[in-house]
Amino acid sequence: MKRMFEPVAFRNTKLFWDYRLKNTENYQGYHHWHQCCEMLYVHEGAGRVVLDGETYPIRKGMLFFFRPYQLHHVFANVSKEQPYSRTIFFFDPHLMEEQLQPFAKRHALFKALWRGQNKVKAFDLSSYSESIERNYENYQSVRSQGMGEDVEEVAMLILRNLDCMLHSKTAPSEQIQLAEERKSIGYAQQAMKWIDEHYQDSFYLDDLAAAMHLSKFYLSKLFHGETGSTLKAYITAIRIRHACRLLETTTKSVEILGSEVGIPNTSYFVRVFKQEVGTTPLKYRTGSVFNTNKPTFYNMDLSL
Structure with missing residues (x-):
């Protein structure tokens, strides 16, 4: 997987x-x-x-x-x-x-x-x-x-x-980008910018679509066509990546972490994290996920 x-x-x-x-x-x-x-x-x-x-x-x-x-x-x-x-x-x-x-x-x-x-x-x-x-x-x-x-x-x-x-x-x-390409990617990049700015909030796709003055279905179609990904997959990726950064750089509890990345339901946050990363948040924090190679995440720029 x-x-x-x-x-x-x-x-x-x-x-x-x-x-x-x-x-x-x-x-x-x-x-x-x-x-x-x-x-x-x-x-x-x-x-x-x-x-x-x-x-x-x-x-x-x-x-x-x-x-x-x-x-x-x-x-x-x-x-x-x-x-x-x-x-x-x-x-x-x-x-x-x-x-x-x-x-x-x-x-x-x-x-x-x-x-x-x-x-x-x-x-x-x-x-x-x-x-x-x-x-x-x-x-x-x-x-x-x-x-x-x-x-x-x-x-x-x-x-x-x-x-x-x-x-x-x-x-x-x-x-x-070629000129014709630039015209077609605008909505996708606007959507990603909005998600990057609001990932900490618990929002619905309807909120994103409304902010862009588009229907949810049309925006989803445009986004998938330009990125090869669904909006849901991108939102999850952004939230989980930020969660990993917090696990690497803070001692905040899993409950607080989930809330800070827009997933306030702790059990759901843990389930999604494990599904996407392959281990639990606590095991990720202790470094067991890095057992295939010497861990080098410290002293790194961990920005997205």
Whole structure:
């Protein structure tokens, strides 16, 4: 069963590498986060990435950087004629920071991305696609020779990505979108903004629809079409992610936590939390959920 929190099991490896994953059918995606950094590069495909209340297009040459504990949702419009092909890799930012320090500009970009200080979260690297493809092919070759765990090789893989990101002219999400795309995503992003501002309240979908002067059914249809997710799923994801943050950073009781994220019924809050995260709130707080890898949630920017 898919869970919102997906701890990556490195098992003493330095990089979790998935090269050229390809889907030709049934790719819906879901809201989730990891305890480590993730880079996602799109070789081909179409769809959306939902990140921090904004949507970004999936298309050839797009690269996404997800910082630790950052809620994101990837969904692709997939068919045999339009496959979704991507390379994904995960790594511990603490391990890489030391390796990147000699490269001042790239190290600064990496830290800003890791700590959530960089406004740009998606990079259109289509003009650098040949360099990116060659970088990944070279690293894949290195892995096939049994040298993929060499720290220098991993650092070079990330440095080459950072180099393209540093020199790209990528702007915030509204400028990444094509003109016709920008028109169609407005309602979805307005809805996400409203939810982000009201998740602490116990509200109904009718309240959200009324605030946007739309019918509940029309808004739901628009939202699903633009994000690949239902409004209910997004609301739950936001509330549970905030609950996790409170569990990680405070000693507030489960009863208080539930109320502060808009789920005042404690038994229902615990049930939803366990369903979405895979463990109870108390076990999450004690860290047992991190048993596949050394926990690194402390000293992190845990903002959404």
